[in-house]
Amino acid sequence: MNTTLVCSGGLDSVSLAHVLAEQGRLSRIVSFDYGQRHRKELDFAKACARRLGVPFHLVDLSGLGAALNGSALTDDLDVPDGHYAEDSMRVTVVPNRNAIMLTIAFGIAAAKGDGAVAAAVHGGDHFIYPDCRPAFTASFEAMQRAALDGYADVALHVPFVHATKADIVTAGAAAGTPFADTWSCYKGGAVHCGRCGTCVERREAFHLAGHADPTVYADPDFWQSAIAAHAAGSA
Template identity: 35%
Template sequence: MNKKAVCIMSGGMDSTLSAYMMQEEGYEIVAVHFNYNQRTQQKELSCFEAVCEKLNVKEKYVLDMSFFKDLGASALTDSTIDVPTTGVEDGVPVTYVPFRNGIFLSMAAAIAEKESASVISIGVVEEDSSGYPDCRESYILSMQNAINLGTKDETNIEITMPLVRLKKSQIVQKSLELSVPLELTWSCYKNEEKACGVCDSCRLRLNGFKLAGVIDPISYE
């Protein structure tokens, strides 16, 4: 029987690389994408679909999490809150979506149990966690413990974070090594046509490409 990995995939660079790394390790990919009423929902979904095609994914889930809109409290899900473009923010950024990764991991755990998958892959990067509490390695490991306590005795799930200690430039380099289709990925928090280039996510991405000495293949304003 094939070993399976449930890969949480946003359509972004980090989670796409994570899925490619799992495939390289011999896992059959069960791809999971969440529509949570984020500003770039349609673009992220189309990127996810395109990446799944490249990976020859046979089993995929696209889950509607529109309740995040009712929750609000984040610039990603509430159109009345501006996405910051100055790059200067102290504490938890306004783009943090309350407990998003915890909710995503809970859903991924349900899918992993159904699919008899031994691994959940998530593309968290500690470099992001200065602002996002749900990207910390210690947090993800505690979620792994909770998931295994709350599932069947024979269910034993490992949450893998292949990028957690990498810098964005290393993520770009690793993506190039594995022929990851970076032109199909999206990072911008604001736009769906051309990336803004000034939100935190675009800045991180562009700086990663710059330090890696290569040109980002997506279009910017």
């Protein structure tokens, strides 16, 4: 089934791109400029599309960030350091971001004749992001079937929705994902900071998966103390 992939350029979505390409299902990659603080990730998404030989669609929603204010990903707010599952990470929520992006991706898939839209939402996102949870993805697919009823039949493909980040590393490695050519860090510096929630989660995932992490971090050891602090706080 030809599949439109929503891709941020991060580890999860680029891994899914390679998995779909290996299966012969990837038809195009769609990325979004939604006014995020840095756009480095979009270069990685575009490079992924070029590497896998599929069309790349960059949708300009650059004015959206100003309207969906209050997030550290769109406003001039400090990106917190620490474990991804800490309450402090809620400041990285961009309200309805996935719902907005997926709606557009479904429209593109329907217009291009694709039978599915894929997104790399995963179990580690559930704590913070409501539009990454299984209840959302199931409801969203039902809504889109009604929205496209009689015009197109497009399914939502979320193979990682019950998986961990470590599971994604394992799947991505099996599909030959060049992990060094992905970008996760929310701070957008010259290299991954190693301290923000998504850097900590990324480093932890490689450790749990038993796979070498090729990422260059400004602070490569912070993840261990962040995980220890989270474990102590959860005890």
